[in-house]
Amino acid sequence: SPDDTRIVYTPICREFRTWKRYTGGRAQDVWIYDLVKDTAEQITHFLGTDQHPFWYKEKIYFVSDREDTPADPAKPIKLNIWAYDLGNKSFTRVTDHREFDVLWPSGHGGFLAYENGGYIYKLDLERGVSEKLTVNINFDNPNTLPYFKNVGEFMSEFGNSISPTGKRVAFDARGDLFTVPAKEGITYNLTRTQDIREMYPTWSPDGQWIAYISDKTGDYEFYLIDSQGKGAPIQLTTDKKGWKFPALWSPDSQKLLIYDKNRQLQALNIKTKGLTMIDKAQYNDVDDVEWSADSNWVVYTKAGSNFLNGIWVYSLTEGKSRLLLDNTYNNYSPSFSKDGQYLYFISDRDFNMSFESGFSNQEFDFVYNKTARIYALALTKDAPKLFDEKNDQEEAKAAAAEKPQKEKAAAGKKADDKKPAPPKPLKIDFDGINERIMVFPLPIDQYGTVIDLDDKVLYTKAGNIYLYDLKEKKSSPMLEGVHGWDLSADKKKILYGQGNKYGIV
Incomplete structure (x- = not known):
């Protein structure tokens, strides 16, 4: 107040909210507190918003979305400045903005400044007149001049x-x-x-x-x-x-696989610019797309009506897609081996209840947070098994047979250096394919990706990259704390990101 004995305030702070025409429990009202008498008086009782009070002489100005009585239904309701007369306790509209709300008023002396529709206005409280201000900002425009910028952080x-x-x-x-x-x-x-x-x-x-x-x-x-x-x-x-x-x-x-937000997976010939439609997803995005080594097959995942992923393959030679593994279980991250004999993938097939984390990667009602294993699928019936079946047996020892001299000599010779042979055409025996699934001897966990590296398999888990040696049948860590990576075409180098830095190994 002008005599410094009273203050005007709102007990609730809600000005920063974007709620329009709010009438709930956090709707604000204006109060006066008497510092001498130690009493408080509520001066507004409107169901909507009354906020940003400012005391000038014998009136209190505030922002409200109340309307005149009777209200004009043709006029949209907006926040405007109102005045409360301390003498006769009446309310008077001061501004009448109908397109945008009055926001963030600030008073000094006999004036109020406020924002409306991106413009600044000055309200003369003595005359009750608002004036839109023209703001000119004069500066040297340093950002319009040429400059050097290290874009590494971008x-x-x-x-x-x-x-x-x-x-x-x-x-x-x-x-x-x-x-x-x-x-x-x-x-x-x-x-x-x-x-x-x-x-x-x-x-x-x-x-x-x-x-x-x-x-x-x-x-x-x-x-x-x-x-x-x-x-x-x-x-x-x-x-x-x-x-x-x-x-x-x-x-x-010669070709690119491209995908867009219309959920269309297509093959693009870079010479002819021709597009071949491979598939269009219905329930979720097509994902986990990979080529075969001979560039004639594409493998990808697509969700069914249960929103679990099945694994599909598309033959560019035949021009059609076929379901390789259905979506009874959630399957992901498929990739062909370089020799074309196997398809590696990850699948959620182990349901081990755990209370280590609050949510499941299956659904919210059951806590199955570690459900995945890495699998290999033999694409042909004659592909050899990658792992020996575990079955404890007592075997009789037999005398080691002496190798023929010719075989010894052949084993001792080193193969001549040759240029890499072109990849063999991929062949898939679809009949009985579910019977040729092999599980990697790795624990159940939350795996992310699996990719063939000839005699090794690269896989990811919890931001870390590992290598599984198919000959030694053991796993070893490669990189930790990785947030992104990319494998070179020759599969000998990997680009990885750790924090805000990148490296190659």
């Missing part, structure tokens, strides 16, 4: 790709594409564009191209750019079908 977690042999890495940062040397050399900006966002670079296995997504046309489309930065980018798609996800190169560097 690299996208999902926009990185290791080169085929791990010598360089492609990143996207601040809308441009960069390639960075693994050890020594120059960092190249491949795109150098303004007002265009390039993202999700993926390096072709032959090292020639980098596929990426750009909004150059106003819609996200797929493009190719030479990995050395030579020549102009090549636009691959023109479908304008919304958000797209990173592409996946075929091992022969």
Whole structure:
């Protein structure tokens, strides 16, 4: 108050809420507290909002979404400034904004400043007139001048790709594409564009191209750019079908698997730019997409009506998809072995109740937090078993037979160095395929990914990367605390992220 003996306040703080026309238990009212008499008086009893009181002379100004009596139904209800007369205890509307609410008033002397619709107004309390202010901000515009910026902290977690042999890495940062040397050399900006966002670079296995997504046309489309930065980018798609996800190169560097938010998985021929529809999901996104080594098969997961994933394969030669493993159990992370004999995958098939964590990865009513194992599926009937069946038997010892001299000599010879043979065409015997599932001798846990590395298998668990040796039949840790990784095309190097840093091993 002007004589400093009373204060006006609201017991409830709710001004920062965005609730409109609120009449619940946290609706505010205005009170006066007498510092001399130690008494409080409630002066508003409106069901809605009364807030931001300001005392000037014999009136208290506040913001309210109350209306005149009778209210005009043609006028939208908004927060406005009202005045309470301490003498006759009457309420008077001061402002009449009908498009936006009056927000954050601040008073000084005989004036109130407030915001409405993004503009600042000044209310003269003596005259009861509001004036919209024109705000001019004069400054040197330093951010419009050219400057150097280290974009390392702006690299996208999902926009990185290791080169085929791990010598360089492609990143996207601040809308441009960069390639960075693994050890020594120059960092190249491949795109150098303004007002265009390039993202999700993926390096072709032959090292020639980098596929990426750009909004150059106003819609996200797929493009190719030479990995050395030579020549102009090549636009691959023109479908304008919304958000797209990173592409996946075929091992022969001739095709890309592309996926969009319409849940369509397609194969894109980079020479003809032709698109082949592989599948369209109904219940959830198509996920866990991988190529076979011969570039003729695609494996992926797709949810059924129970929202558990089945594993599907698509033959580019036959032009059709087939269900490989149904969704009785939740299956994920399938990948072909390089020799084409096996499909590795993870599946939730062990239901061991646990109370170590509050939620299950199956559903909320039952706590089954460790349900997954890593499996191998023999794609053909003649594929050898990876693991010996455990069955304790007492066997009679037999005398070791002497190897023929010719066999000894052959075993002692070293194989001549040869160029890698082209991958054999993949063959799948669908008949009786469920009977050829083998489980890895690893504990039940929460696994993330499994990928073939010839005589080893890479798998992830709780942010850590492990290697399982198929010959030694044992697992060993490789990297810990990893939040993202990418395997080189030759499967000899891996790009990984730890914290805000990246490394290659």
